[in-house]
Amino acid sequence: MRLAEYDVYFFKSHISYIFRNSVKGIDQIERVDFKFLNAHAKLQLIPVGKAINSSYYYTENRKEGLEAKNFKSVKYQNIYEGVDLHFYLDEKNQLKYDFIIEDTNSIEKIEWVIEGAKDVFLDDKNELKIATSFGFFNHQAPFTYQKNEKNRITEVISSFQQRSENIIGFNIGSFNPNLHLIIDPTISYATYYGKRITKEP
Structure with missing residues (x-):
């Protein structure tokens, strides 16, 4: 998926976010990976709909780039036992996801490790x-x-849970065990307009 400020690449084991910035005419990129912990061995990564276009994903081992097709929606089917994960672009x-x-029973298994970030934390708004x-x-x-x-629709009390420095899961309150449960966050991005930050020691 391609967005204004970053690209998203989906793999079976993880998701890579590629952030772009330009400082004094020099293009810079930075990558942050979300790696699934305890994921189901038989999960399937399924694109939804037709590909819009394609782009290239570069790594140290693939200097020529790996072609990746861009979709508006992808689904991780059975990422955990009885759990699907759906990524999509909304009307804005x-x-x-x-x-x-x-x-x-799989709620406690849902967690991912975040690699490549300068810092990971929960603020006072969770x-x-x-x-x-x-x-x-x-x-x-x-x-x-x-x-x-x-x-x-019945809302269920929930929050992110930081289980270690860079491992994130969920806290879920009381719910009806006979109905499906939907956890629905939204992602946003705020730039520093060319300024850079460093993680405090």
């Missing part, structure tokens, strides 16, 4: 703040809910 072209949980050299990559506090057979 903001990147969102939903954990769709059928087996609520927003997940991921500092890059160019700005903050923010995951807003999750909206978690259940929907019954009449499409009535």
Whole structure:
């Protein structure tokens, strides 16, 4: 997926966010990886819809670049037992993702390790703040809910949980174990307009 400030590349084991900035006419990039912990061995990464276009993903081992097709939506099916993860662009072209949980026994297994960031922390609004050299990559506090057979939505108390310095999961309050559970955060990005930050020692 290509957005104004960054690109997103999806792999079975992780998601790579590539941030771009230009300082004094020099293009700079920085990569942050979200690696899934305890993921299901049989998860499937499925693009939704038709590819819009393609771009290239570069690594130290692939100097020529790896072609990656761009979609507006992708799904990790069975990323954990009874759990799907759906990434998509909303009507404002903001990147969102939903954990769709059928087996609520898997909630505690949902966690990822964040690598490549300058800092990772939760603020007083329970927003997940991921500092890059160019700005903050923010995951807003999750909206978690259940929907019954009449499409009535019931909100469930939830929050991000920082389980170690760079490992993130969720705290979920009381819910109906007979209904699917949806965890629905939104991602935003704020630049420093050319200023750089460094992690405090």
